[in-house]
Amino acid sequence: MDRLRTGDGAAAEEQVCKGAWGTTWLLLTFMLVNFADKTVMGLAADPIRDELGLTRGEFGTAQSSFFALFSLAALGVSFLTRRVRTTVLLLGMALLWSVAQLPMLLGAAGFGTLIATRVLLGAAEGPAAPVAVHHLHGWFGQKERTLPTAVLMVGAAGGVALSAPLLTVVIDVWGWRWAFGAVGLVGLGWAVCWYVRGEEGPLAPPLGRGPSAVSDGAGPSVPYRRVLLSGTWLTAAFGAFAAYWMLSAGLTWAPDYLHEVSGLTLKQSGAVVTATAVGNAVVLLGHGLLARRTARNRTAPRLPVGLGSGLLMCVAALSIAVFAEVDSVGVKITLMVGPMALTHVILTASQTAVARITPAGQRGVVLGALAFVYALAGILSPLVTGRMVDAAATVPTGYHSAYLLMAGLVAVAGVLAVCFLRPEKDAARLEVAETAPMGLAVH
Template sequence: MTPVRRRAWIVLALLVCLMLVNYADKVVVGLAGVGMKEDLGLDDAEFGVIQSSFFWLFAVGSVLGGWLGGKVRARWLLAGIAALWALSLAPMAAQVGFTTIVACRVLLGFAEGPTTALAMQVAHSWFPAHRRAVPSSIVVAGAGIGPLIAAPVLTWVIVTYSWHAAFGVLAVFGAVITVLWLLGGDSGPEGAGGGHGGVATGPALPERVPLRRLFSTGTLIGMCLLFFVAYANTSVKVSWLPLYLREGLGYDATTAGNLVALPYLGSAIAVIAVGVLSAVLTRRGVGSRMTRGVLPGAMVLASGVCTIAFSSLDRGTLQMVLLVLASCLNSAGYGVAFAGLADVVPAKQRGAVFGIVTGIYSLGGVVAPLVVGRLVAGGESVALGYGDGFMVLGVTMIAGAIAALVLVNPARDAAKLAAE
């Protein structure tokens, strides 16, 4: 293994750690939700506001971070972002009120907004176009590994000590990952991100394409819709799944904490497996429309069907299997979908475009937790309210996935851009 390739995998491991902490920060409010609601006297609608507030400036942070990604060295930019995570979590370790919680979540969302886009940009700078599907999927797997580890650990901290202690633990880990990234993280060789399509034989893209032209391609429109509905699912899982298991289905705190880890375990495995599958299909000559368009679109469609199915079932093994399967299918296509975006976007514009795409799909994270909160608060019972919320989510996912299946075609759009 060459020194550059070895360094590439070290940086990839650090990016996974960043994503791990990033998503652990997201899931902690759901795990601490019952205690927070009891201590602060919050109803479901107010708790929905806390969950949604994380996403209020998420899009702003995504776009700003994407823009800075082309101007500020990745070592310093990602370290500064991780430091902001720690600063936003630290106040929650003490006694705080509703307004302070909302303010801290808004700051955390702003800081975490650009993380996925920047992590993808850095990962793609270390690997050639035809080898990006697996590294992209490994980065996304960090999003599943984070809650997988955090759910049982933070639940134990909450049960043993308090929900404040859980935020303190995450603040410390945020500081640690900041130092680790400063020591070993950075962008890769400029040539690794070359301005070619995602397949080795693809057309050479221009150095720059007007953003209006890029966002008028079927691939970017379809991917934005697909990411929007997929992220709506992700945000509901992060925000409401722990409470659904406890309040809607009646599991105790420890059991719920362990069950919450199952969807993330499945997602981490599935996203890497799909990345490998996409890479194998690419090597065998299968086009990017299938490997990076139809594949993730079909998975989100199937996830929507599973979401509708588990929302209509009573508590039991079958329901939990469908819940885990819905999560796995929803997450599995993220990595190859980002690789599909890279097929169409010139290398020098990826940071900005990934940031804008992240900002667009983060709106699903603003809307979905609020809608579920309203439906839970207005349901005939808590269980029925949750059922209605997941039913609406599943229907929305199916609609978005069908649109993506029709629109996404990276090879076609890259060829059109190259010819202009």
Template structure:
């Protein structure tokens, strides 16, 4: 996930020189970024469903090699057409990464121990940007923006080589012995798994998906437009903006680990997941909504930095909450598909947010950034409310469990 999100961050970090060299307007640049998500959601769903049938170890390896290859056209001198095509291929390759990685990792742990490994995978997202922001910015400034594409391609190939040697897989064992991994109920292994249609109709899946959608909207803005917002909208230097981006993602990592600790502590003391996951995740989104709402009205200064860190840094906790909540709700035989379909729904935010923000900036100037942040606050408010009111895995798990039929003689 570190390599995955370093890949995603390149375009945002190199936004100004890319727009200058390729002659792109803000809307055109937003469209180029949205091209990344053209197949991202579809392939995310397909990859999740495939993970229920194919060993995730090989899926992850194939994806990493493909997304590394997709970076090379821009490293070797490609223009606008190559940029769009490479981003589409990159999105198709990276779409299934998060749900498949979570599906693979969570299979090794019982439900009340999944918060930390789930959070660590999400921390990889934050660390990818924390490390990429200063290092890739330095590369862009000293060796040109194309060197950053070459750097992330090499990192992907190196990861694939290491994964070939050290990567493990327990998903097949988890499916065969879901009785042990899930809840100790020896009836689960023999009972029919619920259909995806029934899973997607539960209030918990819907609430987690709405909350995660608002988080992914913020992730897309952070990757694509926050560097330009800090530089063009608030007047910070490129180096300072890169440092603030790294700080934002560092806060995100701390929040993820804190959420995992709080949620795990609550679950081990018998608190229901409705509170330990749904309420904790929902409150983090509501606090972020307040931060973004205030940020949209603030001028440059220390308070603005604090509001930026609150608005964009705290909401990331919902990515782990959503995954572990759905993993708790869904039996192992349907987990990959349920996570992939959720990922497909939420990542449509990445398709819409960059181009909509670019349009606002083109038509409204610097005020467009403020309105984009205000819109983000409204979405976070919606997501937090959905989490607090809809998520209840224990209730919905009972609805998915087949009724016991007693046949009398």
């Protein structure tokens, strides 16, 4: 913490505070672009399938190809966080995923090009969340991380909320190919901003292989197998897997479901997707602000993170099941915007819980392993959902079964979180000390 106490007292702390939250907003934009990339396929599903002559199963295969190297890249690049500065890694990912979008502007680009570019895009975006979280945690102490992590995760919802109406207009006016081009160009713009403004935080662990590189003053390194086999890590991984299953299915198939089953137009479906994303963002920010307030109020009783997030997931699971059973479009939209959004709380809780049980120098690798697991849902969810709908007697029947499967996964994850998500207990068992606070405030 000596680095944080140097300088001109309050002025130095103010400077660190501005840097921390400035980095948070930049990385929020990073995640906005990241999820705008993912949204394109779902919004342009009908024109893509019509022009390229694809079945829902084939389209699901194209969407799943995005995750072909996603998990492996997330795990592989996470090991580089011990050797390469995260500012450099984030810049490289942004450049690569932006360039990967542009070939679809070519009129001759067909199904094969779509598959190839989605694979490349997934390889570039796979490490995005774990590397961004690892970089962000280099600016904040342990007790201060929930809110900035929640802000970062809002990028998932915000990327959908902002991109859905804009890309729908692009698709209507210029065609679906320009939707790919638009997000590619925006990504290149972010890369320029990051090159100018991106920097490492004062709590970032040093690079290298020595003990100082993994402990960061918070105790010795811990064998990875002990961390990865802990109840907290396993529960966080399954919870994030279930949440990502729902997220991936929604990004790919929600517009089609709303159009084919609920009878909404493309523009109406886009509006519902936007409203759902806003609901997700409100839930994530509300959870982050509540956790921050509780952490700062030392006299208030604290609800264990596993119990709180687990109960919310159980409520979400019940809401998904009701969504599958009811016919009212109004009720479905209400559930999508409200209770079903509670599923995504585990995305923040899992990241902060895993960071709590891991020494700072090993954090990037362990977060990458977490991304490796939950990204598997990105491979399976669009593919399984598409196959279930194609194999069913009718489209509504297929989607009904797919949503009940989703509800089951979320319910199991919620029960497991209540029982086994215990970061403080596992951190004590693994002898991982808590990162000291920086005393930062939101500006």
